[in-house]
Amino acid sequence: MIQDYQVNGGFDEMLDPRTGVRGHYRKFHKLFKSVSPGEFDAKRQAVDTAFLRQGITFNVYGDAAGAEKIFPFDMIPRIIPAKEWEHLERGLAQRITALNLFLHDIYHEQKILKDGVIPEFYVLSARHFRREFVNFEVPKGIYIHVCGTDLIRDHEGNYLVLEDNGRCPSGVSYVLENRRAMKRAFSGMFESISVRPVENYPQELLKSLKFIAPAGVADPTVVLLTPGAYNSAYFEHTYLARQMGIEIVEGRDLFVRDSRVFMRTTKGLQPVHVIYRRLDDDFLDPTVFRRDSLLGVPGLVHAYRAGNVSLANSIGTGIADDKVMYYFVPRMIKYYLDQEPILPNVPTYLASEEADRKYILEHLPELVVKAANESGGYGMLMGPKASKEEIEIFRGKIIAEPRNYIAQPMIYLSQHPTFCDGDFEGRHVDLRPFILSGERISIIPGGLTRVALRKGSLVVNSSQGGGSKDTWVLYGDE
Amino acid sequence: MLSRVANSLYWMARYIERAENIARIVDVNLQLLLDIRNLDEKRLIAYWLPIVQATGDEAAFFKLYPHASGHNVTEFLVFQMDNPNSLVQSICSARENARMVRDQITLELWEELNRLYLFVRSPQAREMWHHSPSDFFHEIKASSLHIIGIINATLIHNEGWLFIQVGQYLERADKTTRILDVRYQSLPARGVPDRISPDEALEWSAVLRSCSSWDAYKSIHGADINPRQVAEFLLLSDNFPRSVRFCVNKLNHALRRISGVPEGHFTNDAEKLTGRFLAELQFSTIDEVFAQGLHQYLDEAQTKLNNVGAELFKAYIFQPFQAADEIHMVQQEEQQQQARLHRF
Numbered sequence: 001m002i003q004d005y006q007v008n009g010g011f012d013e014m015l016d017p018r019t020g021v022r023g024h025y026r027k028f029h030k031l032f033k034s035v036s037p038g039e040f041d042a043k044r045q046a047v048d049t050a051f052l053r054q055g056i057t058f059n060v061y062g063d064a065a066g067a068e069k070i071f072p073f074d075m076i077p078r079i080i081p082a083k084e085w086e087h088l089e090r091g092l093a094q095r096i097t098a099l100n101l102f103l104h105d106i107y108h109e110q111k112i113l114k115d116g117v118i119p120e121f122y123v124l125s126a127r128h129f130r131r132e133f134v135n136f137e138v139p140k141g142i143y144i145h146v147c148g149t150d151l152i153r154d155h156e157g158n159y160l161v162l163e164d165n166g167r168c169p170s171g172v173s174y175v176l177e178n179r180r181a182m183k184r185a186f187s188g189m190f191e192s193i194s195v196r197p198v199e200n201y202p203q204e205l206l207k208s209l210k211f212i213a214p215a216g217v218a219d220p221t222v223v224l225l226t227p228g229a230y231n232s233a234y235f236e237h238t239y240l241a242r243q244m245g246i247e248i249v250e251g252r253d254l255f256v257r258d259s260r261v262f263m264r265t266t267k268g269l270q271p272v273h274v275i276y277r278r279l280d281d282d283f284l285d286p287t288v289f290r291r292d293s294l295l296g297v298p299g300l301v302h303a304y305r306a307g308n309v310s311l312a313n314s315i316g317t318g319i320a321d322d323k324v325m326y327y328f329v330p331r332m333i334k335y336y337l338d339q340e341p342i343l344p345n346v347p348t349y350l351a352s353e354e355a356d357r358k359y360i361l362e363h364l365p366e367l368v369v370k371a372a373n374e375s376g377g378y379g380m381l382m383g384p385k386a387s388k389e390e391i392e393i394f395r396g397k398i399i400a401e402p403r404n405y406i407a408q409p410m411i412y413l414s415q416h417p418t419f420c421d422g423d424f425e426g427r428h429v430d431l432r433p434f435i436l437s438g439e440r441i442s443i444i445p446g447g448l449t450r451v452a453l454r455k456g457s458l459v460v461n462s463s464q465g466g467g468s469k470d471t472w473v474l475y476g477d478e
Numbered sequence: 479m480l481s482r483v484a485n486s487l488y489w490m491a492r493y494i495e496r497a498e499n500i501a502r503i504v505d506v507n508l509q510l511l512l513d514i515r516n517l518d519e520k521r522l523i524a525y526w527l528p529i530v531q532a533t534g535d536e537a538a539f540f541k542l543y544p545h546a547s548g549h550n551v552t553e554f555l556v557f558q559m560d561n562p563n564s565l566v567q568s569i570c571s572a573r574e575n576a577r578m579v580r581d582q583i584t585l586e587l588w589e590e591l592n593r594l595y596l597f598v599r600s601p602q603a604r605e606m607w608h609h610s611p612s613d614f615f616h617e618i619k620a621s622s623l624h625i626i627g628i629i630n631a632t633l634i635h636n637e638g639w640l641f642i643q644v645g646q647y648l649e650r651a652d653k654t655t656r657i658l659d660v661r662y663q664s665l666p667a668r669g670v671p672d673r674i675s676p677d678e679a680l681e682w683s684a685v686l687r688s689c690s691s692w693d694a695y696k697s698i699h700g701a702d703i704n705p706r707q708v709a710e711f712l713l714l715s716d717n718f719p720r721s722v723r724f725c726v727n728k729l730n731h732a733l734r735r736i737s738g739v740p741e742g743h744f745t746n747d748a749e750k751l752t753g754r755f756l757a758e759l760q761f762s763t764i765d766e767v768f769a770q771g772l773h774q775y776l777d778e779a780q781t782k783l784n785n786v787g788a789e790l791f792k793a794y795i796f797q798p799f800q801a802a803d804e805i806h807m808v809q810q811e812e813q814q815q816q817a818r819l820h821r822f
Contacts, residue, residue, distance in 0.1 A: 148816060170815035229578050230807045233815035238581035248581050253482050264481045266637065266736070266794045280813050294806045295813070321816075 001040075002032050002076075002417065005424040011157045011414040012426060013078060023478045024081035027193045031186075032076075037422075043185040044075055044419070050181065072467030073178060074418050075185065078429060078449040081477040085445065088151070088159060091343030092433055093441045094333060096147050099164065099320045100437060101336040103143035107134050107316065117335050118328045122352075125403055126325065127373045128167075128318025130281065132288070136305065138314045139212040145312035146205070146276075147435040148172075148447075151343070153414035160346045160411070162430065164329070166320040167313060168278045171448040171468075172201060172434045173236035176243075178448075178470040194475040196445035201434070202243035205276075208438030209244075212310040213273050220273035223247045223263065225254070227279055227295050237278055251279070256299030259306040274310045275300075281315050323372040323406045324350060347409055351402040360398065360407040364391050367407040369398065384410050416469070418451055428452045431471065446471030483582055484641045485795045486575040491629075491645030493572035494591070498622035499653035500555050500565040502688045503529060503660075505615035510684040511548070514677060519547070526551040528663065532656040534780075535563055556607070565618065566598045584632040587625065594621045643732040644790065651725035652783045655776045657688045658712050661705075662773040670706045670768045679703045685712075689720045709772055710764035722779065723759040729786070730756045736794075746793035748786050755782050 007015045014025045021029045035043075051070045080088075105112050106123055107130075113120045123129060148169025150162040179198050183190055206222065213220035226237040228250050241248035247263065255262050255269060262269035277284065283293040285301040303309045319325060327348045330341045349356035349367075360367060364383050371379030381394040398405045415426035433447030449469040507529055511517065514525075527546040530539045535554075538561060543550040558564045562571070573595040576583060597603055597617065607614040626646070633639045661681050665671055674682070682703050686692045689712060699707050715721040730752045737745050744750040767775045 165816035168813070168815050227813040228806070228810040229574075229580075230810040231813055231815065232811065235580075236815075242581040247480060249480065250482065253480050266479050266481055266484045266641075278813070278815065283809065283813065292805075293809065295809050 001035075001037060002029065002424055005417045005426075008415070008426050010412045010426075011153055011155050013153075013414055013416040013429065015417075024079050024084075024474055026478060028077065028079060028189065028472075031189050031192065040075070040419075047073060047075065047181045047185055050184075051177070071174060072453060073181065074427075074451055074453070074467050074469045075182070076417050076419060076424070077182060077470045077472045078416055078431070078446075079472045079474065080446060081474050083477050085473045087342065088433065089443050091159075091161075091341070092149055092435050092443055094337065094339060094342050095149060095161065095164070095329065096144065096435050096437055096441060098329065098332040098336050099147070099166065100141075100143050102332045103314075103317060103320055104138075104141055105336075106319070107136065107143075112332065112335055115335070117331050118325075122324050122328070122403075123319065126319045126322045128281070128316065128322060130316035133314075133316045139214065139307075139310040142212060142437055143314045144317050144320065145208055145212070145314075145437055147437070148432045149435060151431045151433065152346075152411060155412050155414075157414060159343055161326075161329075161343050162346060163323070163326055164321050165432075166317040167280065168233075169432070169434065170233040170236050170278075171432055172444065173239040174468050175434070175444060175446070175448050175471070176201060176239075178468060182470045193472070195472040196475060198444050198446060201444050202240060204436055204438075204442050204444075205240070206244045206246070208436045208442075209274050209276055209312055211438040212312060214307055214310060217273050221247075221271060222274040222276065223249045223254075223272050225249055225251065225275050225277040225279055227283070231278075233278065240276075246276075251293075251295045251297045254297040254300070256297060256303050259299070259303045259308055261297070261300065261303050261309045272309060274312065276312050281318060284311075284315070318373075323348075323370050324352075324403070327406065346411060349407045351398045351405040351407065356407075357398070357402055360405075361395060363407075364395060366410065368410055369394050369405055369407045372404050372406060382410070416449075416451060418453065418467075418469075420453065420455070425455070427455075429469070445473035479637045479641075481795050483579050483638065486579045487582065487638050487641045488645035488790075490572050490575040490579075490591075491642040492649040493568045493575065494622055494625055495646050495649040495653070496563060497565050497568040497572065498619055499650070499657070500533070500563075500568065501615040501618040501622075502690065503532065503657055504552055504555055504565075505612055505619075506684045506688040508548075508552075508611055509687075510680060513680050522548055528660045530554070532660045533563060534656070535561060552611075557604070569595055569598050569618075582638055584628070586632045587628045590621065590625050590628055594618070594625070597621075637736060640732045640736050641794075644729060644736075647725040647729040647732070648783060648787060650720060651722045651729065652780060654689060654712055654720055654722050654725065655779045655783075657685060658709060659773060659776045660688075661685060662776075665705060665772055667773075668769060668771045670765070671704075674704060682708050691718060691720060694718050705772075706764055706768065709767065713767065714759060714762065714764060716760075723756070726752060726756045726759055733790075746789065748789035748793050751782060751786050751789060755779075755786075 005015070007017050014022060014029070016022050048070065051073065102112065112118050113123060144166040146169060148165040148171065150165070151159050152162050153159055175198055209222045210220055222244070223246055224237055224241040226234060226248055228234065231237070238248055249263055253263050254272065255264055257269075261272045261275070263272050279295055282290045283295045285296045285298060286293045287298045288301040289296070300309070301315070304311055304315070326345065327350055330345060333339055333341045349360050351357045351360055360369070364381075365386070367383045369381040369383070381390060383391065413428040413430060416429045417424045418427040420427070429449050429451045431447050431449050434444045436442045449471045451467050451469055453467050507525060511522070511525060523546050526548050530536050530546055530551055533555065539546070539551075539554050542558065542560060543554060554561055554564065556565045559567060561567060573591050576588060576591050580588060603614065606617070629639070629642055633642070664678055664681070682705055683692065686695050686708055691711065695708070695711050698711070711718060711721065713722050716723055716727070718724055733749050733752055734741070737749065739745050739749060744753060
């Protein structure tokens with residue numbers, strides 16, 4: 001069992017190759033040793049069955065009857081000591097503050113561009129830059145209300161920011177459900193290890209949403225706008241709406257009249273003041289963005305501009321998760337806050353900078369190349385694992401469209417003991433904390449730890465054998 | 479409450495009730511045939527065709543099958559995915575509606591409905607059906623009753639629950655009229671038949687068993703089976719929970735609680751039509767029904783119930799919420815939720 005677990009290269013979250021089990025894992029390790037293989041198996045099966053029965057699943061497109069799969073869950077928790085978490089928290093708060101200031105700036109005076117800190121061309125050419133919203137005052141000046149920032153650790157255990165998700169980051173429902181599952185399976189452990197709770201996330205989210213309600217509305221009606229039951233994150237949408245006690249609506253439930261948004265209820269039309277939307281900008285309003293959108297609400301943008309309804313996240317935040325903008329985040333932090341970044345980026349090369357491009361093209365077999373505007377592992381080249389042909393295809397793409405590509409060295413992510421086929425083996429993990437900005441910034445302790453279940457795989461994608469773990473942030477350091 | 483949510487809860491309840499009633503009607507017919515001798519193909523069809531007619535999907539049936547053999551009818555009513563009202567399709571639709579309002583229903587309800595859905599779609603269901611149809615139908619009926627129990631015992635009895643009641647009782651009233659109509663061809667167009675054969679007695683007791691009313695009926699009328707009493711019991715009984723009068727009474731009650739309008743008044747046509755139909759059921763005798771002709775009467779009752787459904791839609795739902803089409807689904811699926819994991 002767990003006592004036979006060994007480090008197999010790279011940075012291990014639990015074991016230090018010289019001193020053994022790290023301090024913050026010691027209590028867990030000791031308690032977990034006493035769980036027999038039979039007991040562990042029974043707990044594991046109970047958790048899987050519960051997830052399937054409750055429908056804690058993601059959807060598979062193309063099955064009209066609604067096929068769903070469960071997101072694999074690994075029962076060995078990832079543990080973060082208090083001191084380490086404080087450092088992460090400060091770094092994440094610094095980053096979201098800078099990103100919100102940056103968005104406000106580029107949609108207003110564009111000082112950062114005029115001062116030459118970021119070349120104008122990059123911002124104005126970004127796909128998610130919404131010119132229509134220049135000089136528009138977003139409620140309380142907040143652009144990104146909910147942010148999911150992905151963190152990884154390199155071979156020395158240094159935390160690095162991999163990317164920011166400032167549009168509709170998802171996964172927080174798994175954080176909450178994973179914790180519930182762990183509490184059911186190992187209730188005794190929570191008594192002796194002091195783990196910070198995550199349960200108040202829905203209340204915090206609702207508070208942030210109410211904070212941006214239009215002026216003069218004493219008791220705002222908040223709704224969650226979902227694309228619908230066929231969206232991969234539909235479970236999360238219903239889960240959050242239920243936890244917050246708000247209505248979950250689809251575009252067709254909403255209706256705009258005199259620049260005000262209403263929902264259609266059995267008692268007639270009822271006003272809506274804040275919309276937590278899990279819909280992309282492009283689909284929000286067919287009269288402004290994509291005309292063929294069946295999911296949006298005609299007139300919604302007009303109501304938003306009139307200040308009668310607030311949106312979270314605001315329109316146009318996608319530019320902050322453009323991979324090229326990511327390159328400039330450390331500069332933003334310096335420019336707006338006059339601070340050094342607490343959490344560094346992964347070293348990044350921009351294909352549209354001549355020197356960088358030269359370096360990228362010469363070192364393609366060693367680099368990871370990413371498309372600037374894609375998320376979720378699309379449009380990507382993993383140099384060390386790619387065939388010659390694939391590398392040549394990307395070489396062509398980079399030369400043809402340098403603005404659209406960045407490159408980074410391959411990072412060997414930290415590993416974590418994970419249950420695989422009856423044994424505990426090291427598997428690569430990352431971490432996505434969720435950051436809320438409302439009246440103040442609040443970060444859920446921990447976040448979603450994703451794990452690449454396949455041996456040697458650096459891909460934690462759920463469709464490619466990725467799973468998740470519960471993340472424990474301790475009150476102390478041991 | 480959102481109109482779309484009310485709509486989904488209403489249809490979820492209707493489809494659950496529909497599946498249960500198909501299970502009842504097919505199960506009883508299969509058992510009935512075990513008791514009847516000298517069955518040739520022609521006579522068999524005489525037993526199966528009325529069942530298809532009773533569901534109101536006769537035209538759809540003959541598009542798919544040349545004749546109403548037992549095999550074809552049971553396949554059409556139970557497993558046929560091209561029949562939107564088949565048992566399996568009804569359960570899929572019930573579950574799909576529940577999924578749309580997953581946040582409005584309890585975990586227990588979702589789990590049981592999901593379990594039933596997974597069961598009817600599994601190879602084990604087919605296998606069970608082949609080996610022992612009555613076990614299969616028992617499973618469906620038991621699950622449906624379980625679901626109704628969960629609905630009443632775990633849901634808050636609020637507006638959403640009332641829309642569930644509306645769907646359930648509207649569907650049940652409709653299905654009871656259809657089950658009662660199955661044997662109409664053996665009846666005179668008007669008036670009560672004087673005498674019935676032993677086979678006919680078996681048939682009318684099958685009608686009772688389709689409505690789970692065999693025991694209830696016997697407790698009142700003893701073992702004397704005749705069409706007049708059977709029809710009276712299933713149409714006009716004021717306390718048997720599957721009789722049309724009982725269902726319409728419940729429907730009326732639920733509609734009034736939704737709008738808050740007292741007895742004797744109405745605010746929409748669904749309430750008006752329901753109240754009127756209820757009064758008629760309360761103040762009719764079975765001899766008047768037979769004088770008009772039972773088949774004729776049941777036909778009109780179905781139209782009345784359909785009209786209530788249509789008015790309900792106008793009063794509360796306002797716009798059609800059809801199932802998502804392909805483009806709609808693709809767009810829903812396309813929305814980036816920034817969840818998928820990047821490769822490093």
